[in-house]
Amino acid sequence: MPRLKKLLFSLIIILASTGKMVFAQGMPAVSANGHIVAEIIPVFTASETSQLNFGKFAPGPQGGIITVTPESTVSVLGNVYRGTGIQNAASFYVSGELDAAFSITLPSEPVILMHTQNAKTLVVADWKSIPEPGIGAGMLQNGFQIVNVGATLKVGSLLDNPVGIYTGTYTITFDFN
Secondary structure (H helix, E strand, O other): OHHHHHHHHHHHHHHHHHHHHHHHHOOOOOOOOOOOOOOOOOOEEEEEEEOOEOOOEEEEEEEEEEEEOOOOOEEEEEEEEEOOOOOEOEEEEEEEOOOOEEEEEOOOOOEEEEEOOOOOEEEEEEEEEEOOOEEEEEEOHHHEEEEEEEEEEEEOOOOOOOOOOEEOOOOOEEEEO
8 A cells, every 4th residue: 555655646746747847838829810801881972863954945135044943843034945855953862871961062153064066155053952951951861862953044145155055064062970
């Protein structure tokens, strides 16, 4: 039995010293690679779905104005004779985060339309929209909203505005609030 005790004691010392060696030397290090994902999404987008169209008309001796409202109602004042064809407000599809508010800024200065074949011009002013312009004026219900835009076209005489097509561009700013 004393021999067994000596053997056990020796075994304990060997194990203890071996254990000290393992811990003293440390466990081997293990590395692993982690992965990271980030996605940038368009918070807010806007695109024109319908152009502002004053349609076909003929200027009279003094000219006048054609107004297209955001609801696409057309009115003519002065010496302008309305032709047949399509006249409509512009439409913009604005999309983004669900229920996000946004601001609308319409052109503050008149926009010039240029005749496609000469230097004659027409002037577009008095911009209106639905929803109305301003901070937080729009709300993306279900993640989108249609914004309709109208304006007034100032028409001169036939000498000022000869027959032909007049085109131009304008900028409307939609700002996420």
